[in-house]
Amino acid sequence: MGRLKTYLWRYWRRYLVGGICLLATATLVMWIPWWIRDAVRIIENGGALRDIRFYAALIGAAAVVQGVVRACSRALIFNAGRDVEYDLRNDLFAHLQKLPLSFYHSQRTGDLMSRVINDISAVRMMLGPGVLNFVNAPLYLVYALVLMLSMDVRMTLAALAPFPLLIFAVAKFRGRILKSSLEVQQQMSALSSHVQENLSGMHVVKAYTQEGFQTRQFIALNEDFQAKSLELARMRGIITPVMQGFNALTVLIVLWYGGIRVIRGDLLVADIVAFVAYLNVLAWPTAAFGWMLSLVERGRAAMKRLEEILKAEPEIASSEKSLPVRGLKQGIEFRDVSFVYGRQNNGHPTLEAINFSLPVGRSVGLVGRIGSGKSTVAQLVPRLFDVSSGEILMDGQDIRKFSLRELRRTLGYVPQDPFLFSTSLRRNLAFGRDEVSDEELARAVRIAKLDRDLEIFPQGVNTIVGERGVTLSGGQKQRATLARALVMDPPVLILDDCLSSVDAQTEAEILQGLRAILKEKTCLIISHRISAVKEADEILVLDEGKIIERGTHEELVNRGGVYADLYQQQQLSEELEQI
Amino acid sequence: MAELSQQEEILGKAYDIRLIQRLWKFIVPYKRLFWMAMLLLPLQQAFGLAQPYLMKIGIDQYIAGRDLKGLQGVGxxxxxxxxxETVTLFFHYxxxxxxxxxxxxDLRVAVFSHVQKLPMSYFDRNPVGRLVTRMTTDVDVLQEMFSSGVMTLISDFVMxxxxxxxxxxxHVELALVSLALIPPMAVAINFFRVKARQTYRQIRERIxxxxAYLAEAISGMGVIQLFAREEKSYREFDKLNSDHREAYHLSNLYEASLxxxxxxxxxxxxALLLWYGGGEVLHGVIGIGTLVAFKEYINRFFVPLRxxxxxxxxxxxxxSSAERIFQLLDTPxxxxxxxxxLIPKPFRGEVVFDNVWFHYKPxxxxxxxxxFRIEPGEKVAVVGATGAGKTTTIKLLNRFYDIQxxxxxxxxVDVREWDLQALRQHIGVVLQDVFLFSGDVRANLALGDRSISxxxxxxxAQFANADRFIQWLPGTFDAQVRERGSNFSAGQRQLxxxxxxxxxxxxxxxxxxxxSSVDTETELLIQDALDKVMKDxxxxxxxxxxxxxxxxxxIIVLHHGVVREMGSHAELMEKRGIYYRLYQLQYEREELKLATYDAAAKIHD
Structure with a gap:
């Protein structure tokens, strides 16, 4: 809970002022019944109307002041809760940005989202209403108890007689409700898993005409859920009436027992009135006590889960004394690089003893089958993952020595899976830069052959691309991501099979346009198409994480190995396309 | 999660007669219970409202009149x-x-069984997550409507x-004094209520x-990091976050004031009661109990307003949840x-495609x-490059989609005239991505048909060579299958x-x-099983x-959505057309691999 304290400390002034307001509210709330008693005493003893009106005015004034102070206390404390929520959410976001991709591979977006949404709100509930009631409940109880005792000890004891029973019942019930609501949650998740599975396997359900069976299964689960929910409803349903009933019962005791004593002559009606008023004041804090406890419980559990995220180490980060990147002078070199992906190899093949150099102004091509490790090689350069052994050098220095930010801004990495943000195309293209001129944008669009598409788009470059770019075709998305990297104008370009969804004709045109730029840039081109790497200064053929062939296009074709085989295959499928 | 954002959170009217009527249809079967719950409300209110009155009588008549017996009666x-009140409140709830x-x-089941009938094209368009939300979260929101006491709105008004x-x-005069407080209070409450509602709407939009931003950032984290745009997106996020906080600060203020x-x-x-009523009490016109009762009644007056x-x-x-649920129910x-x-009998089993045109998108x-035409008992292979239309062809046969x-x-008989259920029962489908349901092995094989022995x-299982690994599973046929069959290998799933x-x-x-590639041994088992399955x-x-x-x-050769070649392997190879090239491209390699396996096997022998 260390982190929680830090947040609380940050707003201690607000909590303090809020707390003082709470104290002031409680004081006024507690004195009003006392003054009522004084006023009623005057009535009972046949005093002057003027004296009664004095107390009436006092109570009225106290009520108004109390209203204002109470509003302040609530606004201050609830707002402080919101402020912590704001800080916590920002801190989480900042931290999430630092975490490496391997973290995101081990988490599902949905899980992460629900943590951030539900857990943050649980923490906020604890720090807002939770704190307020945590202060209020004991404050009111002690305050009222002292005042009631000072009025009449026996009456107090009689009136509060049902309280231990109430507290016992609430404590007992709370456990059962907690258990029951957990069961409801479990049943709910069983229900939604069934729906989830049914929908994901809909083709099997339909092909084997299992709709009826699936519905019957759903009905059975639904009925279980209903039964559990009703059980919970029954218990929840008891709490409010019982609380109200208890409160009314204490009033009855005061009325009855007090009445007897008034008749006997050792108590005044004024005392009864005051007692009834105190019991009214106490009704809410007692009812809220159990609620407050569960708020704190939930909030702590939520904070613990959030801390798990906040404690996740950003394994890939700039070193403390990071070197600045000053352009690229010599080039990039892979020296005996090996890579083993985390616990499992989630589609990330192991790399072994990769050696090659990419001098400045040159280009290296990487080919290989799916799963040969060619994308992994590309991902190691911008440090999406760190090498397991060996090193990647940039201008003779290990890339881990550079500032991560500057390293990445030197590299224009175009990933295979095109991701666009759901904003305008223009903002997507300019993503890497703070400002970009229309000319620069137009140039990148031209090279990526996106210009023809822009003419068709209703709002041209201002078209909104939709969530993950759904409104664009696969090829359009890939070309847009290429343009996005070109806009950044980095000295190094890493193209990770980024034209796989673009048809061969357009790809050829793009490559044609790129060649002019590639001459000024250092380039690593990964592709499953030979045509993309044909003109590279050196071509590496990867298989099962190892380089099995290397050389220029001509050399490799003449050698008649895997590369030549691939080349032949591709010519065949091109031919097939043409038919 | 991001889809949850814009379209779904926009709040509309709080009362829509059309939606209420449709919801009412679901209540009708339980309308006796419903009316019982409703009838308990005035009863509960009567019990509640009686209490201050009894208090008044107790204080004014019996305590003041020193009548112990009477006090007992009132007590x-x-x-x-x-x-x-306790009992009626409980039973009402x-x-x-x-x-x-x-x-x-019932609503959940109605939605579920409706969804079962929707065509595959619907599931292509709508993400699973969204549909799950309809059946769970949205229905939950409706439940909240019942449990938060919205049903009491009318009765609160009556009270x-x-x-x-x-x-x-x-007491007329005191009543007027008390009511004098009501108009300004009502105005003030209304003022804060309207304000709170506006901020509430803002808050929903902003959260x-x-x-949405967070969900997108999480999915696009790679891009953010690669372009080193962490600071920029942090600034954007901070802006959204602080807008949200600001709206809440305002809303907190209104709520606190209210x-x-x-x-x-x-x-x-x-204070007012003492001020105006104090004199009356002094002159003995009313008792102290009346003052106490008035105070109680005024309290009960404001709470429902709040x-x-x-x-x-x-x-x-x-x-808005109801709207979304009914929208789904209205999907044709x-x-x-x-x-x-029709259910043609006897079933002969020939398949005819005649000039079939089909598109997903116009x-x-x-x-x-x-x-093409397939005779009963004939085995036909469809080949073609990716995107030739092979998978589509088989999905049309059991009417996952209708052709144009x-x-x-x-x-x-035309598949559109068939009884859908009967048609699909005649056609067995094995897709590339074998889908297993969570449950046990047995349920996955019989798919819920209890009549199967x-x-x-x-x-x-024995015939399909699946018993070999099933017998090693804990509990054999009762062994648990995890979601999507993740505890089985690709080969096992195929078997x-x-x-x-x-x-x-x-x-x-x-x-x-x-x-997907499997080891040689499994491959041989699959091939053997395939032969048996395809026989007859x-x-x-x-x-x-x-x-x-x-x-x-x-063999049917599909190319760009057209049947280009048809014939046996030998015939097509001779033609040296598309099939010839496809063969070189896709199958020749496998031939080489098999040859090596055979060679390896021989050495081992």
């Missing part, structure tokens, strides 16, 4: 009122929850008039934006059995006039799917062979295995 009455749970369970009536009965005002009003009314804003918000979200079922559906035809032109006939299941076909014994088998069946197979095309009676 007992008071106790009865307390018990009465319980009955409403009973109605809510029952009718919402206000009861209270006014009682106050006038007790939706935060969550709450405090109602609390203060109670005390102010006491809670109204919360209930209003709940109604708003409930209406486009593929279903026709009115006079202007982008996938099949362009495909025609031409016709598809099974056993001489264990014997038949075991035989099928299970073949066993599934054998359990159901369909006359026609449609298959999209898996491309009409088969339409998208072939990826060399053995499959070799064993096929006929």
């Amino acid at each position: 007992l009455l008071f106790l009865a009122a307390v018990v009465g 319980y009955f409403s929850m009973l109605v809510a749970q029952r009718c919402l369970a 206000v008039f009861w209270i006014i009536g009682i106050m006038f009965y007790l 939706a934006r935060i969550n 709450y405090s005002m109602v609390e203060a009003a109670g005390s102010v009314s006491v 809670d109204f804003s919360q209930k209003y918000a709940v109604m708003q979200s409930a209406m 079922v486009t593929i279903e059995s026709p009115k006079n559906a 202007d982008d035809p996938v099949l362009k006039g495909v025609s 032109k031409g016709y598809i006939k099974v056993s001489g 264990m014997d038949r299941i075991e035989k099928a 299970l799917s073949l066993a599934r076909v054998l359990v159901f014994q369909p006359e026609i088998l449609v298959m999209d062979e898996a491309t 069946r009409t088969c339409l197979v998208i072939a990826h295995r060399l053995s499959t095309i070799r064993n096929a009676d006929r």
